[in-house]
Every structure is written in C-alpha cells, then in structure tokens.
Amino acid sequence: MARIVIASPSEASRTQLSRLLASSGHSIFRICASEGELRRTLTECEDGIVLISGMQPDDLSTDFGNCFHFLLIGRPETLNACESPQVFKLTYPCSGNAVLGAVEMLSQLHYMRMPHRRGRDRALVEDAKRLLMNQYQIDEPEAHRRMQQYAMRHGVKMTDYAAQLLQGGSNDV
Helix, strand or coil: CCCEEEECCCHHHHHHHHHHHHHCCCCEEEEECCHHHHHHHHHHHCCEEEEEECCCCHHHHHHHCCCEEEEEEECHHHHHHCCCCCEEEEECCCCHHHHHHHHHHHHHHHHHHCCCCCHHHHHHHHHHHHHHHHHHCCCHHHHHHHHHHHHHHHCCCHHHHHHHHHCCCCCCC
C-alpha cells in the first residue's frame, strides 16, 4: 500500500483529510503543516502519494515527481496557478467520495510503478520485515523503509539484503 502524506497549512484541512482517509481504511504516513516539513518527509519517505491543500506543489513535483504522485485540492485559481503537469488536481469544494476516488486512482498508479516481487523473493522480503519489526519494535512501513534505505546505500537488491538478514549476516539497518 502506498504511503500517504497530507500537507496543508490549515489545521482544519489536515484534520478533515486525515479523518476522511482514516475512516475509509487508509493509513497516513505523516501530516505536514509547512512546505519545509513536507520536503523533509518526502526525503525520508522515498515514495508514495501526497495530498496538498493550501500550498503550491510545483517545486516539490519537480524534485520528487519521479517517486511521488501529487494531488492538489484547491479553488480554481489555486489549481490554475499550478503549472506542473505531474500534479493531479481536484477542485474545492469537493465531496469526500471525490477525494477517496482520486486517492484510489493514485494508489493504483503507484502500485503499477513500483517493482513487484514474486514467489520466493516476496517471501524473503516479508520474512525479513517481520524479523526487523520484532527485533526493533517497529511497524511494517518503517521496516520496509529501513531495508530499502540500506539496500540503496549499499547498492544491493532488497531481496539480497533480506536473505542476508535472515541468515544472520547483518545487524545493520
């Protein structure tokens, strides 16, 4: 499942979006109140979906568009000011169903873009995540993030790192 980040300077918007998504079964990775906080989160998170209200995502979509899908929710003048073709736009006011439909569509796009592991490779990664979750008392997204960062830093495939973890060959995450 794609990591979802909500960003808005308005506390009411952040609360409304987080309640809507939580009530429909979506888990939220982080909620950000400023562009700086959002930029730090995107650097840490590495991929996912970003719902933005009250901010312009043009620079962010340029910097992070290869890893994230952006949904800008705003009034027509705000949407017209956004020049990035990578940003999906939803006119405010809009229904909760429209927001959820857009999130589902972006989740599907995210899923299609991500590499898919099959069979033994998927089992290795899942087993290694469970090992990290138990060992460090962390949740699944955090275990995945740690494995992904290690693999990227060391230039190895995540499945190779997972096998190494399961064989007890590495404690470094």
